[in-house]
Amino acid sequence: MLSALEVDETLSSEDFRWLSSFFENRTGIALKGDKEALVRGRLLSRARALGHSSLTTYVGFARSGAGVDEQTAIVEALTTHETSFFREPAHFEVLRQFASQQPKPLRVWSAACSTGEEAASIAMTLAEVDPSLSFEVVGTDIAPETVRRARDGLFPMERSVQLSPERLRRHCLRGTREAEGTFRLQPALAARVRFEVANLFELPASLGRFDVVFLRNVLIYFNDGRRRQVVKAVLEHLKPRGLLLPGHAEQVRDASADLKSIAVAVFRYEPSP
Numbered sequence: 001m002l003s004a005l006e007v008d009e010t011l012s013s014e015d016f017r018w019l020s021s022f023f024e025n026r027t028g029i030a031l032k033g034d035k036e037a038l039v040r041g042r043l044l045s046r047a048r049a050l051g052h053s054s055l056t057t058y059v060g061f062a063r064s065g066a067g068v069d070e071q072t073a074i075v076e077a078l079t080t081h082e083t084s085f086f087r088e089p090a091h092f093e094v095l096r097q098f099a100s101q102q103p104k105p106l107r108v109w110s111a112a113c114s115t116g117e118e119a120a121s122i123a124m125t126l127a128e129v130d131p132s133l134s135f136e137v138v139g140t141d142i143a144p145e146t147v148r149r150a151r152d153g154l155f156p157m158e159r160s161v162q163l164s165p166e167r168l169r170r171h172c173l174r175g176t177r178e179a180e181g182t183f184r185l186q187p188a189l190a191a192r193v194r195f196e197v198a199n200l201f202e203l204p205a206s207l208g209r210f211d212v213v214f215l216r217n218v219l220i221y222f223n224d225g226r227r228r229q230v231v232k233a234v235l236e237h238l239k240p241r242g243l244l245l246p247g248h249a250e251q252v253r254d255a256s257a258d259l260k261s262i263a264v265a266v267f268r269y270e271p272s273p
């Protein structure tokens, strides 16, 4: 017998099949069979929050016409949003050098930005090159709730240890009252960073072209064909001689002969005329 708050945790193989195929169609990410426990764990809290007594009824609801919004919540729950400030720090030194030599204004894209720490690190780096530097940082991600958090721009105080005291003093403000326990970018800096929901497989032309693209720690989730598809699509938004920065474990060169490796995980886009 289940008590009122308990949810029957059985995830049938038919439901797992539907979830995997829906998730792969939407995000390009394949959920292997060994991800079943992870899927069950992440969806149980959704099922509980919506008052379902079993995962079976929850998945049935998500599959139905009435559950279309829930499909977005499933994408949110099953994608991995791990990120940090100045992750893979060598890239920020590359950005600093590039920005000092480039004509301005600069446009930098944090593709798959998660909760915004990468975009904030880019903005801090550019402001450090020259406080009056003209630039725009755009962050995009497929997960709408994650993008909403990036837009809110309130970072949990525990994350402040990822920033030097000098950077915290110079670029950040401590949250007060309802934002107690968080910190944020200084408003003038935050105003130069904006966030949009965008799927790397359906990028809107309105994104325009960028001087530098951070495409980090997302390609690892795709199979080779999709990974190359995403790199090609992203290159449509990179200016000639602009930089593509994938994660250090991610391959991009096999997607285009126009990418010249100039350092570890740093590629210059040199399209043939």
Ligand SMILES: C[S@@+](CC[C@H](N)C(=O)[O-])C[C@H]1O[C@@H](n2cnc3c(N)ncnc32)[C@H](O)[C@@H]1O
Pocket (backbone or CB within 6 Å): 026, 027, 028, 029, 079, 080, 081, 082, 083, 084, 087, 111, 112, 113, 114, 115, 118, 140, 141, 142, 143, 146, 198, 199, 200, 201, 215, 216, 217, 218
């Ligand atoms: C591990 S985080 C990487 C965050 C950041 N780039 C970094 O390196 O710290 C991966 C992000 O990719 C996003 N993502 C996964 N599939 C995507 C897709 N098809 N289009 C856009 N974003 C996607 C996820 O929502 C998640 O926030």
